Amino acid sequence: MKPARPRIRAKLFPTPEDAENAFYDAFERGDVAAMMAVWAESDDVVCVHPQGPRLVGFEAVRESWAQIFSGASQVRIRAAEAHRFDGQTVAVHSVVEIMSAPGEKGSPGERGPTGSVYATNVYELTEGGWRMVGHHASPMAEIPAAEDAGPPAHTLH
Amino acid sequence: MKPARPRIRAKLFPTPEDAENAFYDAFERGDVAAMMAVWAESDDVVCVHPQGPRLVGFEAVRESWAQIFSGASQVRIRAAEAHRFDGQTVAVHSVVEIMSAPGEKGSPGERGPTGSVYATNVYELTEGGWRMVGHHASPMAEIPAAEDAGPPAHTLH
Numbered sequence: 401m402k403p404a405r406p407r408i409r410a411k412l413f414p415t416p417e418d419a420e421n422a423f424y425d426a427f428e429r430g431d432v433a434a435m436m437a438v439w440a441e442s443d444d445v446v447c448v449h450p451q452g453p454r455l456v457g458f459e460a461v462r463e464s465w466a467q468i469f470s471g472a473s474q475v476r477i478r479a480a481e482a483h484r485f486d487g488q489t490v491a492v493h494s495v496v497e498i499m500s501a502p503g504e505k506g507s508p509g510e511r512g513p514t515g516s517v518y519a520t521n522v523y524e525l526t527e528g529g530w531r532m533v534g535h536h537a538s539p540m541a542e543i544p545a546a547e548d549a550g551p552p553a554h555t556l557h
Numbered sequence: 558m559k560p561a562r563p564r565i566r567a568k569l570f571p572t573p574e575d576a577e578n579a580f581y582d583a584f585e586r587g588d589v590a591a592m593m594a595v596w597a598e599s600d601d602v603v604c605v606h607p608q609g610p611r612l613v614g615f616e617a618v619r620e621s622w623a624q625i626f627s628g629a630s631q632v633r634i635r636a637a638e639a640h641r642f643d644g645q646t647v648a649v650h651s652v653v654e655i656m657s658a659p660g661e662k663g664s665p666g667e668r669g670p671t672g673s674v675y676a677t678n679v680y681e682l683t684e685g686g687w688r689m690v691g692h693h694a695s696p697m698a699e700i701p702a703a704e705d706a707g708p709p710a711h712t713l714h
Contacts, residue, residue, distance in 0.1 A: 446640050446651040446677075453698040454653065454675050456640065483603050483613065485681055485690055490644030492679045494603040494691055496611065518611050520603075520677045520693040522649045524642055533642055534651055536677040538695035541610040 411437045412529035416484075416491035419523050419530040424477050424497075430469035436462050440524060440531035448536045450517055476500045479519070489525040494518070497537065516540040568594045569686035573641075573648035576680050576687045581634050581654075587626035593619050597681060597688035605693045607674055633657045636676070646682040651675070654694070673697040 413419040419438055426434035439445055439461060447461045448454050449468070455461050479495040486492075497517040522534030570576040576595055583591035593615070596602055600614045604621060612618050636652040643649075654674040679691030 444640055448675050448677075448695065451695075451698055454651070481611075483601055483691075485647050485679055487644040487647030487681075490642050490647040490649060492647060492649055492691060494611070494693070518605050518693065520605075520679070520691065522642055522677070524644075534640075534649060534677065536651070536675065536693050536695070538605065538608075538693070541608055 413438070413531070414529060416486060416493065416523040416530050419532055420479065420493060420521060423521070423532055423535075424479055428475065428477050430474065432462065432466050432469055435465045435469075438532050440526050440528075440533045442533065444533070446522075446534045446536075448538070450537050450539045474502060475514075476502050491523045491530070493521045493523075495521065496540070570595070570688070571686060573643060573650065573680040573687050576689055577636065577650055577678060580678070580689055580692075581636055585632065585634050587631065589619065589623050589626055592622050592626075595689050597683050597685075597690045599690065601690070603679075603691045603693075605695070607694050607696045631659060632671075633659050648680045648687070650678045650680075652678065653697070 411422065413422060422434065423438045426432075426438060436458070439458060441458050443457045445458055445461055446454060446456055447464060449464060452464070455464055476499065478498045479493075480498055481496045483494045484491065495518075497519050499515045499517070501514050517537045517539060520534070520536040521532060522536075523530045524533045568579065570579060579591065580595045583589075583595060596615060596618060598615050602613070602615055602618055604612045604618045606612075606621060606625070609621070612621055633656065635655045636650075637655055638653045640651045641648070652675075654676050656672045656674070658671050674694045674696060677691070677693040678689060679693075680687045681690045
């Protein structure tokens with residue numbers, strides 16, 4: 401039998417990658433507490449959600465994630481095609497976030513990924529390890545070929 | 558009489574701010590050579606123009622600026638509301654780019670800024686000083702109040 405662990409504990413991310421993995425894990429699970437454990441507790445953090453305003457400060461960022469997670473259905477996210485600029489105290493990862501809806505498996509409309517987003521993630525080494533201080537996301541420019549091609553040529557019925 | 562200086566010379570930006578100033582100066586003047594003197598000559602640089610695709614590599618980025626400058630009329634740009642994360646070798650500036658068209662002065666339709674953009678600018682300390690390695694720009698979310706309010710209540714004639 402495992403000993404009970406305290407639920408509230410500081411998380412330490414030894415590398416920017418650890419912080420990034422925790423970010424996308426919290427994003428997928430819609431877990432506000434886990435999400436905000438990734439962010440630096442600072443009035444200076446900056447977050448731009450796709451087509452959203454620029455939010456500044458821990459509280460504004462927390463409220464935005466709480467709102468996103470309250471309305472959204474579960475989503476799978478894969479951060480791909482990373483380009484990393486890792487300094488000793490500041491690190492930046494440019495990624496493509498590929499999102500898919502796990503609940504839509506087998507549905508006639510299933511086309512794989514439901515959407516992709518360009519994200520620039522900024523991390524800073526704080527006294528509490530690496531934390532996110534910036535997240536800038538914007539919708540992918542290119543519309544998938546399936547969308548350009550007009551109505552589907554084949555239907556299932 | 559000043560001695561002639563060679564036109565072609567390496568520019569060294571001693572700080573990320575110097576690189577940023579040169580970036581917006583080149584942007585305003587539509588000067589591709591000056592713009593690309595700011596960017597690191599690397600296959601790893603990343604650039605997302607507003608609503609555009611993610612461009613990777615010096616050549617792709619150069620081509621995009623050449624295209625933008627060939628089609629665009631002159632624009633004034635002010636980078637405001639900066640939040641800076643400055644490390645020893647990597648620096649990130651989140652800014653609001655406020656654009657205005659200098660040619661429209663005094664025209665009846667003049668409303669000040671013609672558009673604003675959120676930008677995350679990433680700089681890296683290279684052997685040639687600080688250079689831009691990332692630029693992620695997306696349109697400002699909120700439509701200016703003047704646009705929401707319908708036709709202007711006051712006209713000049």
